[in-house]
Amino acid sequence: MKVSLTVNGKPTSIDAPPDMPLLWVLRDVLDLKGAKYGCGVGQCGACTVHLKGSPVRSCQLPVSALQGAEVTTIEGLSPDGSHxxxxxxxxxxxxxxxxxxxxxxxxxxxxxxxxxxxxxxxxxxxxxxxxxxxxxxxxxxxxxxxxxxxSAVTPSAPAATTARPRQAGTPRN
Incomplete structure (x- = not known):
């Protein structure tokens, strides 16, 4: 199924099975690895992304529901980690x-x-x-x-970027 959507401010087209979860589109198709697979049933929250500014479990959102969607991942929340x-x-x-x-x-x-x-x-x-x-x-x-x-926090409105910023909030080595 061909779907056009916006991911982290960048218009994107994907071709994937209609029942493929957004999580796998992000990780396997778009190479955005921030959202994690935790449970696969929407219970743990490790896969949370924003859909039009609202948090959703990406493991439960199929490609068939993504036409025209505006998705923000942790990579797009703030490209430089300054959120x-x-x-x-x-x-x-x-x-x-x-x-x-x-x-x-x-x-x-x-x-x-x-x-x-x-x-x-x-x-x-x-x-x-x-x-x-x-x-x-x-x-x-x-x-x-x-x-x-x-500071005042505004809804996610990512800048289009292809850079893979350091993900703030990850363990320090």
Whole structure:
């Protein structure tokens, strides 16, 4: 199935089976490896991307639903890692293993775009379903508060880029 969509601000056409999940399009067709395969059933959040600014589980979104879609991945959230959530993730030192971080950051960015000053309860509700096997939930909450305090967060509006930026919020070597 031929589909035209916009990924990270760049118009893209793909030809893939209609039931292929967006996650595999991103990773295998477009070589964007930020979104991770965690569970394959939309329960863990590791594959979270933005669809028109809202967080979605890319493992559950088939190619057949992508015509004209506007998708933003962690690579497109901020090409240089300067998004307030990415900066806060680094400052608070959120990651431990880092596997869930792209999905966590995408969900947090969407939350702050909708609600620039969330309460702890609102953060918990918005981040529910983004699992972290290392249990860094308190640091995730702290980073969301830090991002909210440092600047206004706007919905994802990526600059078109082909560069593969460092993914803020990943473990340091």
């Amino acid at each position: 307030p959530v990415q900066r806060a993730w680094d400052e608070i030192d959120v990651p431990q293993c880092g596997y869930c971080q792209a999905g966590q950051i995408m969900s947090a960015a969407a939350l702050l775009a909708r609600n620039p000053s969330p309460t702890d309860a609102q953060i918990t509700a918005a981040m529910n379903g983004n699992l972290c096997r290392c249990a860094t939930y308190h640091r995730i909450r702290d980073a969301i508060h830090a991002a909210a305090a440092t």
